[in-house]
Amino acid sequence: MEWIERLNKAINYIEEHITEEIDYEQVAKVACCSTYHFQRMFAYMVNVPLSEYIRRRRISLAAVDLQDGKKKIIDVALKYGYTSPTAFNRAFQSIHGVAPSVVKDEGVSLRAFPPISFKITIKGVDEMNYRIEQKESFRIVGVAEPLHKEIEKNFEIVPQMWEKAAMNGTIEKLVSMMDSSPMGVLGVSLCNDFEDWRHFIAVASTKTIDNTLEEYIVPSFTWAIFPGEGKAPQAIQELEKRIVTEWLPTSGYEYDNGPDIEVYISPDPQNAKFEVWIPVKKVK
Known part of the structure; x- marks a missing residue:
């Protein structure tokens, strides 16, 4: 329950x-x-990115401010962070379907987006298999690209990385170097608060690398590990959503400040076998 309370705060x-x-x-x-x-x-829990939620809240409140007809559009735009009237008008119409100039007219239909709140709901009709493992640090080698601080902007970066790695022989090269646990091609998102965010396509390996690859030492963590299979990437995304919305709130664990790891055991995208590793710590 404390975890849910923190989200609401x-x-x-x-x-x-x-x-x-x-x-x-x-x-x-x-x-x-x-x-x-x-x-x-x-x-995963709200079904919209954080940035979109904030945008909807601001535009919803802007409509309320404009309804009394006493405030100038430019002043309301500036209040909610829009320095350009054009940008504010575009954002307003995308949410409400009308221009801000007609809000005070009688009969104009607007959309309201109240603040959300989190609560625990009973789910879990389908079982979830998982195991908790303490693992010492291990070395990965592969290719990496920087990630954006707004995670929805990475939905193009990461798939393009994997497509490029598959086409130019990088994945095949990495598979030949794999000699350590976890065994499989790894998608590693390094997104902690202490270093630049990057996504690795890598394998766990002790072998020497050339100048086309780089290495990273994954620190020691306790991991919650969830096996899955199905069509990629849909099956992986669905499992990750269930972990966050069903398992995590009532597990007695919370996220630790480490990387997320996807372990691809079978390369067949139509029937992939994989594991999702999340770093966890006991709720205090």
């Missing part, structure tokens, strides 16, 4: 600072998790 923080530039790192600190993991949990 983070939403309250957003509401208290809705007319300011919201620092995602500070929001995540209120929820006692990393910036990456907060955004990831939020998107």
